[in-house]
Amino acid sequence: MVAISKIATGNGHGEDSPYFDGWKAYETNPFHPIDRPDGVIQMGLAENQLCFNFIKKWVMEHPEASLCSAAGVNKFKETALFQDYHGMPEFREAVAKFMGKVRGGRVKFDPDRIVMSGGATGAHEMVAFCLADPGEAFLVPTPYYPGFDRDLRWRTGVELVPVVCESSNNFKITRAALEAAYEKAKEANLRVKGLLITNPSNPLGTILDRDTLKGIVKFINEKNIHLIGDEIYAATVFMEPEFVSISEIIEEVECNRDLIHIVYSLSKDMGFPGFRVGIVYSYNDAVVSCARKMSSFGLVSSQTQHLIATMLSDDDFVDSFIVESKEQLFKRHKSFTLSLSQVGIGSLKSNAGLFIWMDLRKLLKEKTFDAEMDLWRVIINEVKLNVSPGSSFHCDEPGWFRVCFANMDDNTMEVALLRITTFMHKHNEAMVPRKLCRRASLKLSLSRRRDDFMSQNMMSPQSPIPQSPLVRART
């Protein structure tokens, strides 16, 4: 056996979790309305597919946005040669403007602080490299995006310490929870360098209110630790209350701006995960400088910078896109949650994101994560929906599931709802809407035993799970 690095032989990449069983089921039997109407519907992928017709129309009307059209080919050479890690000025200006518009024009972003990265995935890793040494730690409120375990820790050697949030108060990030996590880190001899919040939240789909944000800013100032705000879902806020960015709070609260950093991306807000547009925006000059140098490891393709620069500097397009996107998300969210509530399934009240945080606690055989896994396998194999179990988001309470609703067309959504409805009717004692089943009467029959599932260690170079969640840079 030839020696490769510890990073390469360890499992810090995060792909060994049982989380992958669901993907195998999807992969071997993916839903298709005509070819495979009984296949598994993908509801584990946080993608925003609702506005592509809108976008495509703009693309057709703006051939100059492409280097390959007759209108744009004269720019091909200079763009293909452009590898300056500052990024194209038009690109930075357009992104800064877009970020401002997404926040209702309440805040302006400085194009000179826009630093590129390989998607939000690259942005997070880059920020960790800039702010913390190996062995130091970031606090992260739970539940949180599973990819953080890889993005923040794998190659950086940085640790994550959970700030436990509970359903009893709608997973609010309380001062007490922050202090508890900070203390816990201290006891474990971990030096806390920062706090990472995702706002709007993945997987909750909620936004942080002003008071919570102010409290967070106060906390990090007192402790003299960094605050990283992952705001990649900012434009997915589809109804009141309005999104409040850290960038707004720091105008209202006294704080050391050298501690404030934002991670952004176009993967969720625009629906462009393939284009790998990650942004690090820091109020700390030294961090901007360092991150910019590091961006060489994951610059945005100049071809894509050119397209995005043109698209996002079209004010009319951007303004109507933001409105259109909100409308589509609102509609989809409303119809989905309404249908669910009609069969007695509740979810955390949310106003953002591409998913809901579904409450299936009452369907658990017992309040354990094993029971959550059992229920999950039923949902995958019997209901034939790939959803994501709360445990994969480090939720401290079993029974929650993240269910994505924006990555499919209306017909598929209908089918998904029908399956859920059917499943619930089978297990409800009565057909009355909102009647809760008594747990004791539920006995979920499992058609497959645990052993039948693929071993967790089956990642080969020719990975048979091409669409596994971590195969996607982000889920």
Next chain:
Amino acid sequence: MEFTRKNRQLLSRIATNDRHGENSPYFDGWKAYDSNPFHPIHNPDGVIQMGLAENPLCFDLIEKWIRENPDASICTAEGLNKFKDIAIYQDYHGLREFREAVAKFMGRVGGNRVTFDPNRIVMSGGATGANETAIFCLADPGDAFLVPSPYYAGFARDLRWRTGVEIVPVHCRSSNNFRITRAALEEAYEKAQRSNINIKGIIITNPSNPLGTVLDKETLRSLVSFVTDKKIHLVSDEIYAATVFSSPRFISVAEVMQDMDCNRDLIHIVYSLSKDMGFPGFRVGIVYSFNDGVTNCARKMSSFGLVSSQTQFLLASMLSDDEFVGNFLRESSKRLAKRHHVFTKGLEEVGISTIKSNAGLFFWMDMRPLLKEQTTKAETELWRVIINKVKLNVSPGSSFNCSEPGWFRVCFANMDDKTVEVALDRIREFVLQGKEENNHEADKSQARAQPWRKQNLRLSFSSSRLYDESLMSPHMISPHSPIPHSPLVRART
């Protein structure tokens, strides 16, 4: 000072050390270029950029292909139906068509003597990202890689900065044309062992940057057997493979492995389209490993620097057009050969020699006879003269970690023909001026280049200060960096 001290407490060690490599005096030349860039009409006395290894010679062919293939774009009427699928495609395996096209291209560039497996093609953020990824997969912090010198200046950052891995140079010498000898490798390896430095591998660049030469079969075989003996890795950076413009032909390490007893798990290739195609902006880096564990790991890591799906789509289409590729490779070689010839002949005529090269986008110029003394200091002084008086931004050998002062890398492909003429005129003038001012014996311009005898040369400078105080200090990279075109600002130089 206070700012720095505060930052040291607030930020990581990586953020506050200088292993990013940008604090080297190397940047002075760029300042001169940026504040006074040559333009044939607007600024004919400006500094000509000869420090940038770019390949813009074949864009006419590329643009023609683009016009004829609108379906290669997701934004045209022909390609728009693919827009959504591509925009949402973030699978770190990469588009199958992209991997197949790149594998095929790599095979052709290697003369079709090797077939590359599309399933081993792993993406990265340019060659910059590819080299870093390879090191992350192969070595732990504190480990080291042997690197034959002179080597690309960016390795200091790419191999070391965030990985914590060290570089141990294997100094190669002009006396044998900078050949990488088994003896030199063994010596460097033994020395490292004695100092308790754990060598995990070697990284070679073939064709070489900055030399512009290719490794012959024997050297390659010797490298493969060396790493097999020592059980260490061999990373072969082959990003200049298609810039070979005359014989001997390019031989990939993949070819040499085919008929050798070796441990394939030790062999890895870094590739990119930045030099061969002239697409540095598109950030197409490739890690190709014969080791399954490394392929697997690198693929997971590629999430940090995937190629934009929009770009994957374009290149999949372009590189699978066999006719276009064949024509492009032929033309590119021809034009590089021509340009190289014009330059080296022009230099010969004034007695400046270069290392005999047949690849790359630059040549390795021998200015040792012009040095006041054989020191790096003298090299730096000469360099400042070249920048400020001759007004050419070239790259001093010390920035490539060359153990012998007096060598300079001069890029020849990144300008048009007229600028080439201007550059050559300036060099001629500079050299001839130097001759006159030294009252040398008559120069009978013979075909054979006359190396300057050191003692006859005394370069006189019209300004007594060797460098202008207005040249920026190395430490002024700010967020609003005033050096927008500095070499490391470009992901690669």
